[in-house]
Amino acid sequence: MSNPLIRKLEAAEALTVEDRAVLNALCTASRQVEAKRDIIAQGDTPSDVHLVLDGIACRYKILANGARQIVAVLLPGDFCDLHIALLGEMDHTIGALTPCRIVDIPAATIRDLSHRPRIARALWWATLVDEGTLREWLINNGRREAPQRMAHFFCEMLLRLQAVSLADDKSYDMPFRQYDLADLFALTSVHVNRTLRQLREADLIVLERRQLTIPDVARLMAFCDFDPAYLHLGSQQAPTVG
Amino acid sequence: MSNPLIRKLEAAEALTVEDRAVLNALCTASRQVEAKRDIIAQGDTPSDVHLVLDGIACRYKILANGARQIVAVLLPGDFCDLHIALLGEMDHTIGALTPCRIVDIPAATIRDLSHRPRIARALWWATLVDEGTLREWLINNGRREAPQRMAHFFCEMLLRLQAVSLADDKSYDMPFRQYDLADLFALTSVHVNRTLRQLREADLIVLERRQLTIPDVARLMAFCDFDPAYLHLGSQQAPTVG
């Protein structure tokens, strides 16, 4: 099986054989986390960085008023909390949405990695892509109404899941319950439910038994003004670094 | 004059004399941008990365429906668009809020910088801090109501402006018009106006002639559940003591 981390980083930077060996070595010991369990909780002062090898997780924060906001969805090959290595804080929680296989990597190991120039640049690249995604989410949640907002996210997930072979042409298994969607979009689950119905009635999506199908992907993308450039998923590529 | 970029990066990583010389050399040629002018526009395919030496700018995107969302506020020492160096895209606009002094740095120069390990780590660190700020904004805009949302941002700006000596104990010049605030918070300017009045009436802020004063900083922070950890501003970090 190919290592999803290597697959992802090589989209940014051609790694050496040795780089790949180092990265593979990181992933030898993994642990299993059940769906809906936390991988690491806010308030912890962890010494490890967490990498998703398999499964789908999310990063979220619970506020004093009890509200939850999901701020990232993590797929195989994604680091949950790279910032711990350099910033040493954990002010969010990482929760498993589906059963996950997780690698715990000591923060010091990540800092060592940053001495390998290609890996360092690839990790920085990954951080920049994450930042771009966060910007799109801020825009999406801020300035699109519920139907377009949800549509936009469904498009993003289609492409990201395709990149890790978890989606086919036009459909994928939904790892989100409606209350997860609510906390992604800063809506309530009641409103998510009604909005999903609208999207279904407009034939923009089909959603049954946790399987999402997009009958006409181009039409859904047009509906929500989706431009995939921010995901940097490969077909269109960044300038290669000498 | 001390270089605000060096001041910022040294918060992350001790740089060598040579590192500092290289960074200083970057900043020799700067240009002036008037308030409300764009520094670089979305759709451009730029070869330069932009650094704010002086003044206050913001990153925003205008959607097809005409709505604007501001996704970052940039202070002296902040890079506007570091991602261009590695991702080669410009899907947002950078606009000057006040008169700004800007340095244009070729993307290739940034990539060269990434061969200096301390600078590379410091830049990565800066990217991670920006990402953390974006997460807080997503949470703030998503799950706090208008008064707390605005209060939270005013607290953030107080600390960030203090870090670059643009704010004193409890007040600073507001670089934002009310419609800028609207596009920061995903509200309308009418609602921003009413919410500002509420905050004023609760004696949480004083805002006159574009000068914001926070009579009781700890009280405002408590009001909006503000925790400054995500800003990673170094030592001075307790709500009560300065």
Added chain:
DNA sequence: CGCGTCCTTGAGCTTGGTCAAGGTCTGTGG
């Protein structure tokens, strides 16, 4: 087959939006 988890729907409400009209402040030219 019964229970827990999640989904669905209705009725009424609230936060924040829309539209529109004035008001204030500042800079400029007469």
Added chain:
DNA sequence: CCACAGACCTTGACCAAGCTCAAGGACGCG
């Protein structure tokens, strides 16, 4: 020193997207 214009702020009246509360319904699993 005044008149005017442009940019921004303020306010009112009304509207709607999305929220709250509450009750059922579907479905998978022990």
